[in-house]
Amino acid sequence: MQQVVGRTACQNSTDRPLDFKWTSSGKMSSMNRILIIGATGRVGRQVVSQLPATGVRVRALARNPQTAGLPPHVDVVRGDLTLPETLDACLDGIDAVFLVWTAPPATVAPALERIAKHARRIVFLSAPLKTAHPLFQQPNPLRALGEQIERLIETSGHQWTFLRPGMIAANALWWWAPQIRAGDVVRWPHLDAPTAPIDERDIAAVAVRALCEDGHAGAEYVLTGPQSLSQFEQISTIGGVMGRSLRIEEMSPEEAKSELLPFIPELGVKMLLDAWAAAIGQPAFVTSTVAEITGTPARTFRDWAADHATDFRA
Template sequence: MGSVILVTGATGNVGRRVVSDLLRTGARVRALTRNPDTANLPAGVEVVRGDLSVPRSLDGCLAEVEAVFLLLSSPTSAETAPAFLETVAKQARRIVFLSSSAIRDDVEQQTNLIGKIHADLEHLIERSGLEWTFVRPGAFATNARGWWAPQIRVGDVVRWPYGAAVTAPIHERDIAAVAARALTETGHERAKYVLTGPEPLTQADQVRTIGEAIGRPLRFEEISPETARQQMRAFMPPPIVEVLLEVWSKLVDEPTPITNTVAEITGTPAHTFREWAIDHADDFRRASENSNSPSQKS
């Protein structure tokens, strides 16, 4: 029997894909989740109960583990990650950390809160003695589901700020594919991979693309940052809201640079946002539309 790869955040958008990609390589996969009974992971995965924010829950999860995929589920898990890393370093050899492109390597102090949380943990990993790879995605395509699906399921208008902000949303398939390569191949040690989707799109463009995927014309309606601030605080922490509003305001005039990293690492071009929208079309359809349409979810 070979050594084990531990996947944290194994039931999330990226973690679940990492698990599946690793299984296809023949790896032994152990999935860490708070609720094993509802994990619904593929056969062949060893599912264990644990929570990064509760270090004592991780006892026994690292036996025979050679490599770890680390994903922060919340700021709380970032606070307790040092204890987890200390334990990992005693057992494992390699770690692949799902970090963030918000990090700026050209400054001493990160001013972006998301960048600071991830940069602080990157520094801890660098000092841990583990072989490491940092995967730094930009805008996640799947954010569109959390932000806009509630509005699209009940109407044809998305009310949101900074419609002209340009990002290059990346499919969770591509993030997972790069992570799986780094976990199972040599040659990725001490690499910092910045990942983006293949095309620049405004937020208004993304809404229109979702509409095309579900067969309904959708319209983007600009709202003020202050109105958005109140709306967004209903489902995300206020500090994160402030970071997003600031970032989007800059992206109107300074679009996200595009990288070709996904293709370079995997040999396959990154998926487009249109492909992502087709994969997740059912998440945006009204209940009546889903009942009359074949599922296209991936």
């Protein structure tokens, strides 16, 4: 990474002071008007909250602005990726876009065409599609969708950066919080499968730099937490920070398919089961990219669990 040569303190609303350490190329770029697509989600909400409150105009695309719950300085505009004609008003006057795509794939091409017509820089929340670790190399339809979006962005002729997080720590809220709130037993498949969960705030910190700084064009950042931890160790960590003694029981993949379907879409269950099964037997892939880009090491899963302990309380 390039050398740290200067600092610009920016006001923001995150719980870590946002003390920008600009890289050697690192001046604020001319990307002053930024649109966040996915602003109400786990990563997008953190990007909104970490974008400097001064010097950057932040707009959020939301399907339902009334319930978006975003800070008052954010210009919230109604839009829907599945209705490309709604995107022009959101994109009007925008320099850079942070893109999260969880919508169905049918409108990818027209939506990307509209985004590319307006924005000069696109930062896309993708996945480690090119990392040769079995956790990331199992075939699934979401992978094909990610590759399609990346191709469209690459051929847009604009500046782009792809963020490739491994497992997002906040998955624990969907996966384990309901069981931990309900009692002391957590049943889960492939407990030995290791991952390196990354705090969504650290993904956002990299996204903010890619959006606001020059020097990240064409970069593909594989982002992980600092440690390889089995799923058993991750659940134990949550129990530990809560002072709870959890009984953690292995569930078969067949049981997982029937028991997890109410919580996780069928496609997601199969994708995760395949990935975890393939990952058993070697440590998770760990990078130091968060520290290299932001100057601050990635948060540990224990940090994340401690900061979310209330989410696991009944």
